[in-house]
Amino acid sequence: MTSLSLIDVRKSYGATPVLDGVTLEMGDCEFIAFLGPSGSGKSTLLRIIAGLEMADSGEVWLEGKRIDALAPGGRGVALVFQQYALYPHMTVRENMAFGLRNAKVPNTEIAARITQAAQTLEIDQLLDRKPGQLSGGQRQRVAIGRAIVKEPKLFLLDEPLSNLDAALRNRTRVELAQLRQRVRAAVIMVTHDQAEAMTLADRIVVMNDRKIQQVGAPMEIYDRPANRFVARFVGSPAMTILPAQGHAASGGYAQVQLKNGTLIQTRVSTADLPDDGEIEIGLRPEHVTVTAPGSGTIDGEAVIVERLGDRTLVYARLDDGSEIVAVDRGDSSVRMGVRVGLQIDGACAHLFDADGTCHHAERDQL
Amino acid sequence: MMERRVSGMVFVLPFIGLYCFLLILPFVMGLWISFHRADLFGSRHWVGLDNYVRLFADPVFYQAMGTTFTLAVLIVPALTLITLLLALALNRASRSAAIFRGLFFSSSVLSVTIVTLIWRFVLTPDSGLIAKLLTAMGIEPLPFLSDPNLTVPALAITTIWWGLGLPMMLFLAGLQQIPQDMYEAASLDGANRWTTFFRITLPSLRRTTILVIMLQTAAQLQIFGQAQLLTQGGPSGSSRPIVLYIYEVAFGRWELGYAIAAAEVLLLLILALMLAQYWLSTRGEEVQR
Ligand SMILES: Nc1ncnc2c1ncn2[C@@H]1O[C@H](COP(=O)(O)OP(=O)(O)OP(=O)(O)O)[C@@H](O)[C@H]1O
Ligand SMILES: [Mg+2]
Numbered sequence: 001m002t003s004l005s006l007i008d009v010r011k012s013y014g015a016t017p018v019l020d021g022v023t024l025e026m027g028d029c030e031f032i033a034f035l036g037p038s039g040s041g042k043s044t045l046l047r048i049i050a051g052l053e054m055a056d057s058g059e060v061w062l063e064g065k066r067i068d069a070l071a072p073g074g075r076g077v078a079l080v081f082q083q084y085a086l087y088p089h090m091t092v093r094e095n096m097a098f099g100l101r102n103a104k105v106p107n108t109e110i111a112a113r114i115t116q117a118a119q120t121l122e123i124d125q126l127l128d129r130k131p132g133q134l135s136g137g138q139r140q141r142v143a144i145g146r147a148i149v150k151e152p153k154l155f156l157l158d159e160p161l162s163n164l165d166a167a168l169r170n171r172t173r174v175e176l177a178q179l180r181q182r183v184r185a186a187v188i189m190v191t192h193d194q195a196e197a198m199t200l201a202d203r204i205v206v207m208n209d210r211k212i213q214q215v216g217a218p219m220e221i222y223d224r225p226a227n228r229f230v231a232r233f234v235g236s237p238a239m240t241i242l243p244a245q246g247h248a249a250s251g252g253y254a255q256v257q258l259k260n261g262t263l264i265q266t267r268v269s270t271a272d273l274p275d276d277g278e279i280e281i282g283l284r285p286e287h288v289t290v291t292a293p294g295s296g297t298i299d300g301e302a303v304i305v306e307r308l309g310d311r312t313l314v315y316a317r318l319d320d321g322s323e324i325v326a327v328d329r330g331d332s333s334v335r336m337g338v339r340v341g342l343q344i345d346g347a348c349a350h351l352f353d354a355d356g357t358c359h360h361a362e363r364d365q366l
Numbered sequence: 367m368m369e370r371r372v373s374g375m376v377f378v379l380p381f382i383g384l385y386c387f388l389l390i391l392p393f394v395m396g397l398w399i400s401f402h403r404a405d406l407f408g409s410r411h412w413v414g415l416d417n418y419v420r421l422f423a424d425p426v427f428y429q430a431m432g433t434t435f436t437l438a439v440l441i442v443p444a445l446t447l448i449t450l451l452l453a454l455a456l457n458r459a460s461r462s463a464a465i466f467r468g469l470f471f472s473s474s475v476l477s478v479t480i481v482t483l484i485w486r487f488v489l490t491p492d493s494g495l496i497a498k499l500l501t502a503m504g505i506e507p508l509p510f511l512s513d514p515n516l517t518v519p520a521l522a523i524t525t526i527w528w529g530l531g532l533p534m535m536l537f538l539a540g541l542q543q544i545p546q547d548m549y550e551a552a553s554l555d556g557a558n559r560w561t562t563f564f565r566i567t568l569p570s571l572r573r574t575t576i577l578v579i580m581l582q583t584a585a586q587l588q589i590f591g592q593a594q595l596l597t598q599g600g601p602s603g604s605s606r607p608i609v610l611y612i613y614e615v616a617f618g619r620w621e622l623g624y625a626i627a628a629a630e631v632l633l634l635l636i637l638a639l640m641l642a643q644y645w646l647s648t649r650g651e652e653v654q655r
Contacts, residue, residue, distance in 0.1 A: 052550050073556025085547035089569040098565065099555030150555075 001028045001063070003186035004049065004154055009058030011044055018044050020210035022058070031180055031187045033197035036207035037233065042190040043082075045207070046156050049188070050079045063153055073102065078147035079156040082163070084139045086131040086146070093127040096146045103150075113149040120182065121145050137168045148183060157189040161196060176200060194234055198222075206230050228356035231282050237313060240288070240324045241352065244281045246273065253362075254351060256281055259320045262298045264346040267361035274353050282350035282358065283324065289343045290314050290328035296341030300324060302334050316340055393633070400627040405620045417627035427628060429603055430611035433518060437607060438586045440522035445529055446578055450571070452530065453537030467538070474531025478591030485524040486511075486596060514604035517597050521605055524592050529585070533578045540574030541567070576647040580640055587636055608632055 004026040011019040018041045026032055034042040047053040049060055051072035060068040067075045078099075086095050093114060100110045118124040121141045131139055140160065147155055160176070161169045177200055180187060191197050197204045198218040206213040206221060206229075214226035225231035231239045244256040249270040256279065257263050264281065273279065290312075293299050300316035303323065312332040316324050326342050334340055351359045400417055402410040421427050452470055456463045473481065488495040489510040497507035510520040544567065552562045590609040593599055599606030599614070606614075608628065616625035 050554060052553070071556075072550075072553045077554075079551075079554050081547050081551065083545075083547060085545070085551040087548065087551070087566065089572070090565075098552075098557070102556040102558070102561060 002026065002061075003028055003030060003063060004188070005059075005061045006045075006049070007059040007061070009045070009048060009055045009060065011041075011048060011053070011055050017210055019048075019055070022212055024205060024212065024215065026186055026188075027202075029184055029186055031189070031200060031202045033201035033204050034188065034190045034207055035192065035194060035197040035204050035234070036213075037192060040207045041210055042192075042207055043158055046079070046158055046188065046190050049154070050077055050156055051075050052079075073099075076153040077156055078150045078152035078154075080143045080147050080158065080160050082158045082160070084131075084143040084163075086139060086142055088131050091128050091130055092123065092134075092142050092145075095131070095142060096149050099146065099150050110149075113151070114145075117145045117148045120148070120179070136163055137172070140164065140172065144179070148179075151185075153185055155183070155185055155187045157187065159190055159192070161191070161193070173199060194236065204234075206233065208233070224360045225350070225358050227358050228280070228282075228352050231350060231352070231358055235284060237285055237315075237325050239350070240283045240285070241280050242283070242318075242322055242324065244279055244351075246275075246277065246279050256349075256351065258298065258318075259322070260298070260318065264297065264344055264349060266349045266351060267347045268349070268351045268359045269362055273351065273359060278354060280352040282352060283344060284348065285313060285325040285327050287345040287348040288324060288326035289345075290326050290332065290334060291341040291343045293339045293341045295343075297344040297346075298342050299339060300342055302336055302338055302340050305332070305334055305336055307332070314340065316342060393630075396626045396630060400623055400630055402623045403621075404623040404626075406616070406622055410623075413623070417624045418631075420624065421627050421631065426603060426606075426611065427608075430606050430608045433603075433605060434587055434589070434607040434609075436518055437522055437525070437589055438583060440519065441525050441529075441586045442579060442582045444522070445526050445533060445582055446575065448526065449530055449533035449578070450537050450575070452534045453541055454567075456534075457538055457541045467534075470534055471531035473528055476528070478528070479595065481524060481528045482592055482595035485520075485527070485592075489520050489524075489596075511597055512601055514601055517601070517605035521589070521592055521596060524596060525586065525589060528592070529582070533582065536574055536578055537571065540571045544570045572647075576643070580643050583639055583643065584636055587632065587639075 002025050004024070006022055006024040009019055009022040010017070022045060034045065036042050044053060048055045048068075051067070051070060055068060058068070059066060062076060067077075087098065090098065096114050096117065097110050100113065105113075114127070115124070118127055121144060123138065123141050123145060126134060126138060126142070131142065134142065140163070144160070161172055164172055173196060176189075180200075189196075189200065201218060203215060203217055204221050205215050208229050214221055214230045216224070216226075221230060221234050225234060225239075228241065232241065242258060244258050244264075246254060246256055249255060250265060252269055252271070253266055254268045254270045254273055255263055255265050258281070266281070290296075298318065300318045302314050303317050304313075304315040306313040306315070307330070310330050312328040312330060312334065314326045314328055314332070314334055316326055318324060324342065326340075328334055348361055350361070353359065399410070401412060401414055403413050403416075404410045456467050456470070476484075486494075491497055491507050491509045491512065494507075494510075496510070500507045508516060510516045548566055548570070549562065552566050557565065588609050589607045590613065593605055593607050593610050594613070597605045599610050609632070612625045612628050612632070615621050615628065
């Protein structure tokens with residue numbers, strides 16, 4: 001069953017378009033992350049779903065019911081605000097009860113739901129405090145609790161972890177993942193932290209430039225990015241993209257030539273590539289390994305060496321000035337300024353045509 | 367620790383000095399004079415508590431006190447409510463709201479003389495604006511400035527009109543402080559307009575409301591100019607507030623000691639009221655911070 005579906009949602013503020021025809025289908029109890037750079041319209045889309053903002057056109061459906069003309073309180077969604085937006089003059093208990101009272105839920109039922117949620121979130125000690133007496137992490141839990149007690153069909157979370165420090169963020173991330181198993185509802189979480197999106201979401205919606213760029217499972221987005229933007233935005237460090245020239249095909253797979261003449265054999269089928277002309281080759285860092293100078297596909301000079309413990313990232317500059325990121329073993333002896341060889345695994349390379357569409361290597365059928 | 371205290375003192379010292387000079391000193395001097403029979407020319411006879419004894423036996427003093435409290439009761443709640451409603455109505459970014467804000471505030475910058483003149487023009491029986499309106503509707507004009515039952519309400523109305531500006535601005539500032547996402551949260555919580563107002567807006571304006579009520583109470587217990595100019599306290603003292611009474615005793619009957627005794631009583635009353643309101647308003651709040 002579909003949970004939420006958005007049909008061609010458009011929104012502009014004055015003359016500035018913010019969302020340009022967004023269409024999306026969510027499965028039952030699915031966890032979706034909206035991922036995108038600042039200003040890409042993630043919050044706007046969330047607010048349109050919640051009813052805090054009116055779309056200029058388009059439809060919003062939730063579990064078979066069209067909701068875009070309903071008041072925010074009548075849509076069956078709960079929103080956790082980035083700044084929590086707890087009512088400062090109410091106790092935690094009253095904060096959670098407020099929405100239920102308005103919905104005329106019987107008092108015994110309200111009390112039961114609050115007790116249940118407070119236990120789940122471990123805030124039962126805090127029920128009689130006011131938000132001003134809570135720490136940031138505790139407020140966060142109360143905000144989530146306020147959403148849970150409403151038993152919505154859809155949870156909306158706007159950057160729920162961005163106000164927490166690193167340690168608390170990791171813990172809350174795990175808790176969110178656990179919580180998810182317990183509440184039977186669909187979840188949309190806005191984030192611009194890809195690690196968050198990758199670990200929590202069933203599917204990621206990558207947004208940029210007023211549009212959805214790609215919708216897919218985390219590894220699908222990583223392995224088969226739809227276009228240049230997604231390829232660069234997802235993955236850290238970002239995918240290296242080098243200008244190249246299409247060359248003679250071999251066995252139906254494209255062979256490309258870097259600026260300095262190096263040939264790289266890819267496993268991208270030539271069938272859907274443009275016949276000739278400029279293309280770009282995209283290489284994830286893990287597909288470029290450091291070797292002795294002269295023994296790899298191409299040589300370069302190590303500019304930055306980042307030791308991460310289990311592996312070492314080497315940012316190398318090629319002779320034509322372009323930069324490429326490569327990985328080496330954790331105990332790598334590469335130092336800044338030395339020449340290194342780079343072994344490029346062409347079979348994993350992506351190719352981008354002139355309009356930015358990404359073409360992927362064909363996978364072996366197992 | 368000691369050093370910090372000293373440097374702290376250095377910073378507040380000028381203010382404390384000024385405060386003592388302008389407030390404490392006159393208060394103590396006044397207290398001293400109130401134990402004398404004194405006139406404006408400096409002659410003084412020690413009479414002990416005699417001024418106070420006379421004061422508390424003086425029916426005119428009680429009448430003036432009664433008038434003063436009636437005025438405060440008529441003005442403070444009404445003014446608070448009206449300015450709150452005005453602020454709610456005008457708390458938007460539109461051009462017309464800005465114009466109305468300016469309009470309602472403009473009365474506050476007028477001097478009491480002009481305010482009184484305006485309201486004389488409105489209230490005067492026979493030729494006043496209201497009188498003409500009533501006559502046009504075939505109703506007998508009301509003698510606002512001569513009927514002892516109407517002078518106090520007339521004074522209250524004048525004062526409310528004059529005093530709209532500041533409390534309205536305070537409420538507007540208070541409303542601006544309420545974060546927008548509070549309202550968004552409330553709308554997601556399915557709160558209707560009434561619930562939102564009573565459960566979100568009003569509690570958020572708690573401090574502002576207390577401030578407005580305290581400021582207004584202190585100010586309205588000292589009504590003077592309007593009464594002096596509009597009705598001269600008449601007819602037969604029915605609209606004479608306590609400050610006008612003090613003024614008449616001091617500068618009409620030249621009984622400075624007696625006047626100051628009345629002033630000291632008023633001061634203590636205002637102080638007591640302020641403390642009571644402060645206590646009442648902070649009592650429920652201990653938990654909040
Ligand atoms: N009320 C508004 N009036 C005018 N423009 C707005 C308004 N709200 C948002 N915008 C614009 O819409 C665009 C999208 O904003 P939105 O808040 O949805 O971005 P976002 O993806 O949530 O970004 P962030 O990650 O920084 O939160 C931005 O360019 C922003 O300037
Ligand atoms: Mg945002």
